[in-house]
Amino acid sequence: MSRRIWDIPGGIHPAENKQQSLQSGIIAANIPTELIIPIQQHIGAPGKPCVEVGDNVLKGQVIAGANGFVSVPTHAPTSGEVTAIESRPVQHPSQIDGLCIVIKTDGDDQWVNHSAINDYQSQERSYIIDAIRQAGIAGMGGAGFPSAIKLGIRPDTKIEQLLLNSAECEPYITADDSLIQERADEVIAGLKIMQWLVQPQETLIGIEDNKPNAIAALKQATADSNIEVVVVPTKYPSGGEKQLIYLLTGKEVASGGLPSDVGVICQNTGTAYAINRAIHYGEPLISRITTVTGDAITNKGNYEVLLGTPVSTLLSQADAKFDKTSRLIMGGPMMGFSIHNAAVPIVKVTNCLLAPTKKEIPEPDAEQACIRCGSCTQVCPAGLLPQQLYWFSKSNELEKAQHFNLADCIECGACSFVCPSNIPLVQYYRFSKGQIRKQEAETKKADQARERFEFRQARLEKEDREKEEKRKARAEAAAKKQAAKKAATAENTAASESGSTVSAGTESTGNTATTKLKSTWASATKRWKDAEKALKVAEKNGNDHIDALQKKVGQLKAKADNAKSLYDEAKLANAENADSSSSTSNLTTPITPEQPITPQQPATPPTNDPMQVLKQASADDFNTWKAAQQKVQEAEATPSDGVDIELLRKVEAEAKEKSVASKTAMKEARAKEKEAMQAKKAVEDPTKQLKLDAAITRTKAKKALKALESLGEDHASYGALKTAYEKAHTAAENAELALKAAEEA
Template structure:
């Protein structure tokens, strides 16, 4: 496809999209139905093996590693010391600001250390962590139960969500309380509970809804009460038959709606599910709240239910363990901070077949360089790789400009041009082509016949843009500091000059002040008056003589 024609078509469609947003109130109010999303792919699901058994709680490991930053935002601040004995559910680190999330003890034990430890992540591989040595007793503090959430106002419910340490459990990890607070301020018409778990291998949300649908529905109702949304809908893919059956049963006496979506990747992305449910698109540089929509993950809804009705903070989550090297893949209710290696051992890992590990799905997941890192709040899946399922990447070849990537891109970007500018590090052009809108779903990688790792290029370019912006901000900061320093030096120099001048003038003024006499002044004035009178008399006499 010609790039200029494709770009013009995208701009035209974007214009219609912006016009549509002006009428979002009227359109959202209509009966909801599934809409087609742009682009996308249909990879193999590969979820059946992990769904054969029910969710199993994990045993308590000997050591739990609790990062102070498990979400988007700023880290929590420890309020415990090394050697302290703590109980299950006890607060270990308090939130520092609105974009911070508190950390609680998943079990009872002793604080072994507060130090830097390996963590999963694209950037820095070590972060400040609390190391909790479990005592195996699992003693817990008392919890405040609330069977009926309607007894509290939405602000009180919001504070309980904030205190529970909940962040987005679908993978994004944005602090849930702050997202809800912003939605209250802007006004929300539709709350979408995202159950569209579209990425291969991941089945955590499907297992959760299949076994605990009533709790998910309860969490959805609580979230609706907090954000004051007019309507709430649970969106789930139509191939999740067991989960759909349980949802229909749990929704019989609820005002929450149910919408079945077509099975397509990445329909579970935030902007994609909004388009699939409402037919609206979130404009560039805008948020879903700007069009009256809020999206929360099904796992987040379940965590909110536990926090409000049972008083439990977020100390565990449902996580899928899968991959052919695992003898018994399944979904676990795993404690936050459990080492990945401990989880693999529970499933009977065959080390001879194990070639690597992924946290997340096969398309958007994070490659782990080591397995002694902890499971964190955003860890929805752990994949043990094998050569059969994950063969070595084929060598990268030249782009043949087939256009498959543009057709598959759900964000309507121009992957070919982005790839070219990424290779040349043309950051300004990348920004003009809206690289920031790339959700790194990997659909372009999946369809590329030249085996180009496009997402790697885009991710590196995003990091380069971020580093450049940080450098510019730092440079501007130091420039302001330098200018203020120069101004202060000039002011001090002017002050010194004024002081020196004052010192020079002071003796003269003092001398003049010391030589002043009132009688002498009267004499000088009288002499001056006499001189003026004499001059006047002389002038008159001269004029008479001339006449």
């Protein structure tokens, strides 16, 4: 049966260079003296080290547990002693370090207890999937996505095709090719496990037609099964997941979607082999096959190498000539990245180590102008317009780049490969993608900040409102009181027929003694009046107690009169006081530090800042003194006027004294104010700190909540996250409380 092949658009045919590494079979790599095992070799959360420095570990023992759903455990590739858990240079394109567990090998290569799962078909599927997960298997084609997640489909998802990706389209790489040639049965066994797990309608193996031996081996291995080997024409990048899916099924994975959305699961050859080892042998993923090639390598070939083996060790075994190589590439020549430190370890996704000579892969030529020749458009497998994306990336028009589907670029490098102007197009796209990510993160951050700000604003407003309400309530109560008082005053005024005193009375509200007197008088008058009324009523009614009442009225009247006279006296005294201070200026108003506020000060406008008042007073005093001084001088200059110079001099001296005194007073007040300010600040500071703390804890709580929401309940780490969230939440609440307390204090 011949199957229809859907041709992908674009694509290129770079020199294959695959024969060099296929001259010998799979070579077993030496066990190095030291293994460096990064805890993150897959996409997702890094693992959690579960061994200590100094521990002895056995081959296959878990050394870092999975940390979350999208994570897999890491195992010791051989037996030895953990010598360090520290940051080491790892396989990252941007050359950053990552946490690694360093194992000093003991050479015994002693296995930990492990056992195969016999007759996996009698087990629960979830048990097998968990076994795959526990074996630390992540996609070995390059991305390193945990395989268990891919296979752990929801029960309602119908998988139509299960694909095994054996296309291996990148030049130089033959890791899968050699694996199939030598261990096709084991690969197929792994594929069958997956077949049983996802129950697809059909199972296909996609392989390029430049691997005749592998094709033959696969055909033989699948002869008695319903697995079909589909040979596709050699073209880069037909081994890309989305490209292979289209090639074999004609289905396109929607932009931003997953293959399982269209009923397809695609797994790598190496992954199938690893699953086979995990289920049928109980061996976790601790080694892989890596192609070591390039003209600078003497013994080119495919090496079965323990994960964590430093690149330098492997290269020495392959007899690499470091002086000849122009660069060291981890991965293929199309999508691999150059590494600068040979101490970097081999990890789960390292399918190739390429050490080309300068002649083989020369340094790139200088970039020329884009002439929009459109070669890139012709080869783009994703159907994009690379030259437009280039112009937009170059001019930083990210919106336009996004509109032209920059996100769908798979960075296969076909466009850069054909560009006659040597423009590193992929680099431009990576940069733009990074910019877009950054922008999105910033937007998110800004949103969060805004949210926080709005929340705070709302809280402050609420507090203000509450305060305002309280204040209002107080003011209302005061106003009521005042109104009552006023009513009393008005009544009293009417009674005593002295309208002029009203103003005086209200004027001197500041003077409490006078006010008290006034109210006493008012109440006395009221009582007297009431009594009088009662008397009148009694008289009218002919009551028996008129005498008593009359007596009482007399008493009350006397009391009221007394009160009035007292009040009048006080008022007079007050008025005199005011008069005298206004006519003689400050000369007669002593200003002492003990009495900083002088509301009677006529020269100063009403102000509630004592400092201001003091300042004003001091200035006034100074002016008075100066004026006096001038007068004295004038008088001295013209003595004939008959002015009493002596008197003037005296006045001047007095004014000077006054001025000096007020100045000192002001200075003292200022010092006091400063002290007060400092004290206030001291009180405020811890409040600030508390506020900050509260904000931080609040954000933490929010983040935790978000993470929690995004995960869903069916998740393993849900419980842990929930606890974390609750903790954060409580912390936030505590902080808030502390803050409130501090603020109130």
